[in-house]
Amino acid sequence: MARQADAFIALPGGYGTLEELLEVITWAQLGIHSKPVGLLNVDGFYNSLLSFIDKAVDEGFISPKARRIIVSAPTAKELMVELEEHVPEQDEFASKLVWEERLNFVTESEVTM
Template sequence: MKNIDLVYGGGNIGLMGLISQTVFDGGRHVLGYFIPKVLMAKERKADMSLHSDAFIAMPRSYGTLEELFEIITLAQLGIYNKPVILLNINVYYNSLLSFIDQVVEEGFIKQNAQHIIVSASKAKELIENLKDYYPCYEEIALKLNWNSEQLRHSQINEIPT
């Protein structure tokens, strides 16, 4: 577990506070993006994804789930091709994983898109998954040029007049 830096949402209490302090005390870089203003949320997420090598969701609440599904959606579109890992401590995410299995079974998510999410029950397993990760999003979405100018232009064109 050497040479692993941390980019995260910036909270300094609870589990993330403990993890960030441990990483920092271990001599690694810790970059916290804590921007409390609602208007800056999208910029914060985009910046975090640019500076990270993986997205790891630990047992948390609505904010984590919202960010998790946004990253999964970006991966499905071919915009984000880094590991998306659920740290499934004490089977916390089992119900969510079962739900995703059901949605795939019913045909709402393609079978190969199901592999965007990797689950690990322990930190050591998570590290191994990071080492062995290979994006497998073929046929999910075409690789498009997702620069911000094109996105702004396409959004402007889609506004009804």
């Protein structure tokens, strides 16, 4: 999924949606992918989650750089604009190549190119 996607978008949902959302956010933080994660924040559905994340940034549990992995908008059209304008930021400790090798996202021949 991480290799094939251009971005990840979460629509309002339940536990499964939240689990998948947090997984792709964590993958971005670890450098497994550098794709944006978008929240379709219909009727403010994700406002509480975004407030929680912002509080975690304020308290030092999440870095401001990691916060910028997530973009959100109330409409699909606005979200697409946000995703297209997203510029990925990798933490210096995260090595994408190492993760791709470890998870078999690339073959040995791709690594040696």
